[in-house]
Amino acid sequence: MKPAISTLMMLFLLGNLISCKAQNKADKEKEIYQERVKTAFKKGWTAYKDYAWGEDAVNPIKKGNHNWYAESLLMTPVDAFSTMYLMGLEEEMTENKELIFSKLDFDKDFEVQQFEIAIRLLGGLLSSYQLDGDPRFLELAKDLGDRMIPVFDTPTGIPYRLVNLRTGEISGNGTNPCEVGSMLLEYGMLSKLTGDPKYYELCKRGVVAMYERRGKTGLLGSWINCDTGEWQDTRAHISGGIDAYYEYLLKGYLLFGDEDLKEMWDVSRKAVDTHLAEETENGYWIGWADMNTGERILSRFGALDCFWNLCYVLDGDTERAEKLQASIYKMWNLYDIEPEAIDYETMQPFEDSKYYMIRPEAIESTYYTWKATGDDQYYEQGKHMFESIEKYCQVENGYVQLSDVTTKEKWDTLESFFFAETMKYCYLFFAPEEVFDFEKYVLNTEAHPFKNTWDEGWKGNKVGLK
Known part of the structure; x- marks a missing residue:
């Protein structure tokens, strides 16, 4: 007669089963979100193809386009290519290369x-x-x-x-x-x-x-x-x-x-940590001061400032990164999508800074903090940021910016960094690990990956990231 399985063994097996199911659920969710981000990218790219092919950028609502200068420099196609590559969008890459090499x-x-x-x-x-x-x-x-x-x-x-x-x-x-x-x-x-x-x-x-x-x-x-x-x-x-x-x-x-x-x-x-960083009852922020005296002159923090958090991460300071990330997410949640800049003493946007340009820096910061800490709260924050863009910036035939986050009024333009940065960082939250390796690449400020290919024995970028 075979001995009965012990209660301890039963609990162990049950725990493993629950853990496997949870992991499978998480993997399935990431697969779903991978495709959703790709779909968002392709929807924006289709708008560019339909209304702006060969020009710099698209205006989806009026079904038009605009250039930065007197003639196009193919801003969107060039900016979009590295994201297409990471997403594995072969058809889009082929048509994009044909445009770039025939017209640029x-x-x-x-x-x-x-x-x-x-x-x-x-x-x-x-x-x-x-x-x-x-x-x-x-x-x-x-x-x-x-x-x-x-x-x-x-x-x-x-x-x-x-x-x-x-x-x-x-x-x-x-x-x-x-x-x-x-x-x-x-x-x-x-x-x-x-x-x-x-x-x-x-x-x-x-x-x-x-x-x-x-x-x-x-x-x-x-x-x-x-x-x-x-x-x-x-x-x-x-x-x-x-x-x-x-x-x-x-x-x-x-x-x-x-x-x-x-x-x-x-x-x-x-110098920044000493003279610009400060903790208030509303969080940890980086403000403004005089370069010579250090006298604080403005409690302003905005969308572009969020980049500083990836510097904390790359410099190995996850403690400060997590504090600043809490403030960044608080700013995002004021209106379920971030304004361009707020006064962090009043937690109100400046009158000239209520717009949202679909900037990537808050999402970028969240991604770096998640990769550095492995804490899934930052994964959930990144997922929420993508959902906010889907909810408020999506229109019938593409994506547009917001002229006022308090009213969610649309601003009919889609600049190239939507493709180069915002969609890339959204995708990296859900992409398989092998798609992008932080030990091999440094991302420029437009999120284009650069790889050291010249130093013998180069070990890659391992600073502050697991």
């Missing part, structure tokens, strides 16, 4: 904003080359880089903002830190992939020149003269106009191993 031409007699073109187009082309392998992507990237580097020919090395793509004429001798430093990854990648160091060296010269003019607190101001190096606005913050300068110090170190960048990042982070 940088011999244009008009000025462009160098930094925006660098993070979107130069970054998109370089990443597409690394992911897809087609050398035509790199050829286009080199042509674009060569047309833009005249901006660095200034008395201080701090680049001008604007450049004519045909003539090389530069203008815009007033600039901000973001437009000085947040193309370091792109020019660095161009140098590494072409073997020509000039792109990185010129860009780094501008970054160092900006850093050397930091205030007594270690912070940077908001506006500087490129010719004289004199600050014209000494307000310090991490918002638009400064944000990605700091981001690229850390990411540049992770991608290139440049110890100078690490030193500049360490000094800058300490």
Whole structure:
């Protein structure tokens, strides 16, 4: 006669069964959400194909389109390609490549904003080359880089903002830190992939020149003269106009191993933590202060500021990351979708900042925090953010921004970062682990993956992520 199974063994087997069922349910949910995010991406892409094919961006409600400049530079197609690749959208990739290689031409007699073109187009082309392998992507990237580097020919090395793509004429001798430093990854990648160091060296010269003019607190101001190096606005913050300068110090170190960048990042982070970060009864926030005195001048935190949390994660500080993430999610939940900026003392949006541009930074922050901690509350937060976009930004034939989060009034435009960033981060919450490996890639500020392919024995980006 066989012995009876013990009660302890029965409980053990039952526990395993429940655990397996729970895991299967979680896996099934992720599979469903994978397809939902892909469907959202394809719906936006269909709107672009139907109403904006060959132009920069689509206006779904009026079934129209718009360009950034006098002619299209294929902003949406180039920005969208790396996300298509990660999602495995073969049909869309094929048609996109055909459009890019048949129409994209940088011999244009008009000025462009160098930094925006660098993070979107130069970054998109370089990443597409690394992911897809087609050398035509790199050829286009080199042509674009060569047309833009005249901006660095200034008395201080701090680049001008604007450049004519045909003539090389530069203008815009007033600039901000973001437009000085947040193309370091792109020019660095161009140098590494072409073997020509000039792109990185010129860009780094501008970054160092900006850093050397930091205030007594270690912070940077908001506006500087490129010719004289004199600050014209000494307000310090991490918002638009400064944000990605700091981001690229850390990411540049992770991608290139440049110890100078690490030193500049360490000094800058300490300055932000000391003079801009503060805890209030409403949470942990990063505000505004004077770059020289450290005097606080504004309790403003917004959508773009959320990037700082991924810096905490990449720098290995999950404790601060979780505190800031709680504030970010609180801001999102004020109206079930985030406004552009709030006063964190009153927890009300500024009158000129009630809109939502389908920005990715809050979702990006949530993803990084989830990957760093493994805490599923952040997975649930990411899922909720995607559902908010589905609920409020979706229209019959695509997705649009919101002009007012309090009323959910629609704003009829869909910019390229919806495809490059927002949908990519939403997808990564639910994608199989093998789709994207943080130990191999650094994402630029437009969420284009860059991979170190030149250092023998390179171990990858393991800072702050499990």
